[in-house]
Amino acid sequence: MKSLLLAIESSCDDSSLAIIDINTFECVFEQKISQESQHACFGGVVPELAARLHAKALPDILAKTKPFLKDLVAVSATNTPGLSVSLLSGICMAKTLSMLLDIPLIGTNHLIGHVYSLFLDKKEDFSNLGVLLVSGGHTMVINMSEKNPIVLSKSLDDSFGESFDKSAKLLGFSYPGGEKIQALALKARLKNIKFTLPMLRNKSFDYSFSGLKNQVRLKVQEQPLSEELKAEIAYAFEEAATEHIIYKLKKLLQTTNFKSFGVVGGAAANLKLRFKLEALCKEYSLKLHLAPLSHCSDNALMIARAAISQYHKKDFSSFKEELLFKGNI
Ligand code: KG4
Ligand code: ZN
Numbered sequence: 001m002k003s004l005l006l007a008i009e010s011s012c013d014d015s016s017l018a019i020i021d022i023n024t025f026e027c028v029f030e031q032k033i034s035q036e037s038q039h040a041c042f043g044g045v046v047p048e049l050a051a052r053l054h055a056k057a058l059p060d061i062l063a064k065t066k067p068f069l070k071d072l073v074a075v076s077a078t079n080t081p082g083l084s085v086s087l088l089s090g091i092c093m094a095k096t097l098s099m100l101l102d103i104p105l106i107g108t109n110h111l112i113g114h115v116y117s118l119f120l121d122k123k124e125d126f127s128n129l130g131v132l133l134v135s136g137g138h139t140m141v142i143n144m145s146e147k148n149p150i151v152l153s154k155s156l157d158d159s160f161g162e163s164f165d166k167s168a169k170l171l172g173f174s175y176p177g178g179e180k181i182q183a184l185a186l187k188a189r190l191k192n193i194k195f196t197l198p199m200l201r202n203k204s205f206d207y208s209f210s211g212l213k214n215q216v217r218l219k220v221q222e223q224p225l226s227e228e229l230k231a232e233i234a235y236a237f238e239e240a241a242t243e244h245i246i247y248k249l250k251k252l253l254q255t256t257n258f259k260s261f262g263v264v265g266g267a268a269a270n271l272k273l274r275f276k277l278e279a280l281c282k283e284y285s286l287k288l289h290l291a292p293l294s295h296c297s298d299n300a301l302m303i304a305r306a307a308i309s310q311y312h313k314k315d316f317s318s319f320k321e322e323l324l325f326k327g328n329i
Contacts, residue, residue, distance in 0.1 A: 003073045005311060007304035010090035011082025011110045013045045015057035018300035019068050022308050025121045029065055030301050033057040040174040047083045054089035072103055076307035079107035080327040087324055095319040104316040106307045107323045114264040115144060116306040117291040128259035135265035136161040139207050141252060149329055153205035153252055160241060161267035163209035167216040167237050171230050178267055181234045188235035189228060195240040197247060205252040212240055242273045246280055253284050262289035266297040
């Protein structure tokens with residue numbers, strides 16, 4: 001008989017469930033229903049709509065997990081950070097399962113879940129590990145080698161992914177914009193536009209992307225927008241956004257003793273960023289861990305994997321607890 005853990009991810013616009021073997025990390029069930037297309041026309045995620053779509057999608061997916069329910073030893077749901085009404089959909093489902101099946105309930109941090117996307121099918125190794133988390137909601141470098149994760153740097157305004165989304169919108173594309181900017185940038189023939197890197201004279205290791213988005217806005221307004229010009233702007237933006245990450249990270253790495261470095265989060269799918277991080281890690285003799293492209297964006301498997309570690313530490317919650325937003329990063 002297997003010992004299985006079911007995890008629910010519903011922090012934003014993806015409804016996802018995964019079931020994993022707590023001993024072998026084998027994934028026996030995984031499904032995700034993305035709400036991207038329903039939010040696209042609004043230019044971003046609408047919380048009320050997201051909650052209504054989760055209320056439909058999560059039970060639909062759960063119905064398919066029936067054959068595994070008898071072998072469940074724990075249930076987990078993302079409980080922070082995220083949109084409260086979205087998180088609550090998953091938390092309520094997890095609490096109900098925990099109560100009915102009489103199994104432990106685990107509240108899992110979404111950001112730590114992303115970090116575990118580096119270790120989906122293996123034991124985690126956090127010794128001397130730094131992680132860059134780039135998503136639609138967050139941009140941060142985390143030191144994972146301490147007892148509690150420490151945020152070493154972060155964005156002071158827009159996140160890396162959000163700046164792609166906003167720049168894409170300025171160029172006439174719907175949400176989410178990351179992949180669209182990446183594809184458009186590849187079509188640029190001329191590379192004459194250069195955007196100024198943010199916070200060059202600022203000594204902090206933090207990031208800022210809102211000024212970059214404004215440089216895109218000014219360029220878009222400047223002249224009639226041909227397809228070639230759009231591609232050139234996308235190229236210049238992607239180049240500057242990734243260079244900003246690398247420039248600050250280089251400075252930060254000089255103050256750490258990391259031996260390995262990982263990149264996770266939806267925007268970790270950006271190929272230019274991955275290439276630049278490869279070069280940087282080579283220069284600093286760091287072992288690079290890349291989140292698999294299949295599990296960069298929000299998914300329940302990373303939550304399940306993180307929850308296994310909590311299971312072994314008996315980091316359980318009661319279904320009577322509020323659970324929403326409980327956590328420290
Ligand atoms: O982690 P995620 O799925 O959701 C959050 O927790 O935010 O990340 C979604 C973000 C969006 O902003 C999306 O535009 C961005 O990741 N993204 C990308 C790429 N693919 C997705 N950004 C840049 N380049 C990409 N290839
Ligand atoms: Zn995420």
